[in-house]
Amino acid sequence: MTPPTPTTTAPDTVAADLAAIWGELLGLEPDDVPTDTEFLRLGGDSVLSVRMAALVRRRLGVVLALSDVTVEITLDRLADLVRRRSTAAGTVRDLPVDVVRRADPTAPFPLMPLQQGYFVGQQGGWELSYESAHFYGDVGLTGVDGDEAADALTDAVERLAEHQPTLRARVTPEGMQYVLPPDAPGAIPAVRVYDLRDATEEEATATLERVRAEMSSTGPDPVHGPGLDLRLTLLPGDRGRLHTAMNLLVFDGWSATVLNRELLTLSADWNAVLPPLEIDFGDYVQALGRLTGTEAWAADRDWWWGRLDGLPQPPALPLRADPKDVRPVLMHTRERHLAPEQWAALRAACAERGVTPSTALLTAFAATMARWAGHRDLLLNSLQLNRLPVHPDIHRLVGAFASTMLIPVELPEGATFAAAATAVQRVFTEHAAHNLVSGVEVSRELARRRGTTRPVGPVVFQSTLGMDAAVGDRHPSSVGPLGEISFADFHHQLRTPQVALEARVYELNDELAVVFSLVEELFTPEEVDAAFAGMVALTEALADGSGWDRVLDLPAAREPEGDGLRLGRLDGARGDDASGPLADDVERRVAEVWEDLLDVPVLDRGADFFRLGGDSLVAVRALARMTREFGVQLGVRDFLDLPTVAGAAAAVRAARAAEAGSASR
């Protein structure tokens, strides 16, 4: 991926030429043509739009497809389109957007698809959701200067919040995000300090447990305050602990690495200055918004949409509880580290076979899941931290860039691990090449087609192997007044909604960490232990070289079979037998609220909110509107269980009946 070169060209006449054309067609002075209003709203129609395309072709020499020049186009978007068409495409995949600095850095901007998922998760909207989706970690410090450490850290946070606007990010209850100016009250995350330098060991342990429990189960929530919670414990013997909780709505895993590094760099040196950033996360989101609807984006969407019906099922792992019936507070963990020399050997073995370490571990995870689930064709989800290369600063930004990607893994029968890994790598590369449409959107469409309210990709793989190199530099281990960081003394905890089990592989201190984060309430613990042990054993066999040419021991079945409660085989069907005309006034009013939000006709009581084009974010808005419209409180889950007009109207009637009942008592 090459960073795009800034497009500095001669004074841009495209906008003026286009305004002249619109003026002619619409009977307006060119200067009076607003640049952000749809052609349609200015009096244009489909005929005029065809003429407009013809004039553009004649006067600017740029050929536009009819499908590009819709009546909904604005002058701004048309200018973008013309500029892109008039420059020859490069050899690499050219992203058809340029990122530009927004005029107002505090202006609200929309949530990215994965952010939407986390946002809705925080409303208790999904099964397997939590009050906050966040990552918590604490790490030991030695040689702490107890008198200076707190000030150094506080000062570092202030400087970092100035440098990285995302530290000042907030999310509105309606699901938009914005950045507070640095001098706004509460904009800078505060550092809380526990001074236990004179405390007993018991007191120190009790406090640590209390802080961990609190920060693990109650994450910082950008709807109400900063998305980052930083605390410092000062302990006897010049020891300490640095506690960090980051809400996933505003920080992704890559950002966590960047943030930690910069925070420690600034803490280590009062005079440290970070290279300035030309753009921020909001600029990136804005640029991606312009990507939607472009040809490149449409091509990726069509590519995915064409494959959806052939995708396999998620691993049919045996369950001890239905996910919709559990209310987990924390995700549980299994963790094992491979020593630096084992990890180095694994990297060498991968290089020799021409697969990346991430692919090798993904294949090992898939094989582990296949054995546990009893079938070889699996739909896995993955967290992708890659950022689209729209600007040279992009990898240094903190923000919620992450997305997901569905990976259909079809493990061949009787193949060696090496052959299976090669196949997995091919599939992964092919799918990753169509990443202009996020996996969240793909999953949404898949759920719509499968007619299920259940998560379609509840088993997740996340690799950050190689990310350190991409971010550049390494963690400083010596942090001035904060002393030395003990990477071996690291405790962490993750909560992500809609995930039953997530495998994470990452590098820490030259070791390879293999981690399962899971909702323990769902699985039989012994089965989790066995699966994890199997994954670790396979990884070790890959490191020592013995695992590659062994034929993988896999179940014969390709598709899920077996009865009982299994992941991916739960009843998630939406009742759509209720189709017919809108039955009464409640249904008609529900339909009108939906029409207003979705901009499509809602003419059937069986119409499904999500098949009509709604997403989880609009669902939150729809609930708020229906609550206002009918004056009763509607639950997110009730809505998602039956997201049809008839279902929502039934929920309204039930809520009214319940309120009438409690009022009469």
Added chain:
Amino acid sequence: MTGPLVGVLGGSGTVGRVVLDRLAGYGTGPLRVGGRDPGRTRAAAERVGGEPVAVDLADPASLARFCAGCGVVVNAAGPSYRVLDTVARAAVAAGADYVDAAGDAAALAALGRGAPAGLAERSALFSAGLMPGLSGLLPRLLAEPGPLRRLDVYVGGATAIGPLSAVDALLTRGPGFGTALAAWRDGRVAENALAPLRSVALPGFRHPVHAWPFLSAEAAALAADLGVDELRNYTVYVSENIPEALATAWAADDRPLEEHVPAVVAAADADVALDGPWYTLLFHARPRDPARGGPTRLVVRTPDSYALSGVVAALAAHRLAEGGVPPGARPAAEVLDPRAVLDALAADPLVDGVELG
């Protein structure tokens, strides 16, 4: 048969054949079949035991001979833009009532210019087809139980368009026909009120479809007649093929219309190739009184929209033959009884389904 003699012009065409079959089935009256090709006309007449007559629309004398003695004349010959009021004038002059399976506002207007004296005695019904026709008639059923706040009309699907009909389609533009992207709101045309809907799921339609807002003259008249606060009228296509072909043609209006006919025909063929021919009329009403009962939605589905317009024309002719229709020229939708027409459609083999609820 005891009814009046009914003359059907264009009786060997797609529409005309259906008109003849249905009139024979309803027992409306003895039939006379007119057409340009004597052989095909004779064959069509034989099927229904009618009298074949060779007619050349360009020859007033032959047209007058055809109309003489008829109680009702049905025109199922096209194209409408060329026929206009030619047959209507001949029919009225011969003392017959008149039905036009197509013939929209332009034909009505043509007849209005120097209206024949016979119209004081005889009735002429235009637009006795699907759209215009059923699209202006059937929604009236939904307004019978009480006034409407909003009425949505969606009509379309995938259907082959012959070269002659393609010209009619290309001509459906301009003030006499309607306004693209407009709605009817609070007693008048609201321009640019609606945006095209892409890939929407609509009850009664097979797949997600594209719906283009087009406030037709018929829809505007219906809205005014029923006194609805808002009317949204959409023409539905299964792809962008036809809208693109029409827009391209209309954008290049410096060329003769005929040049664009093959593109329109090909676009319609491409639509049919997707999933065969199908056509749906969907009407959705929102009553002004929330507590009002009665039906709020009507869906009519047919595999062949052109053939079905023959059924509508036959029903109009049958109604005229029964007598009691006031004299003058008007759209069939203003005269026919929506309930009776719907019942007849529900029993017709060309209709896949009627859902009123």
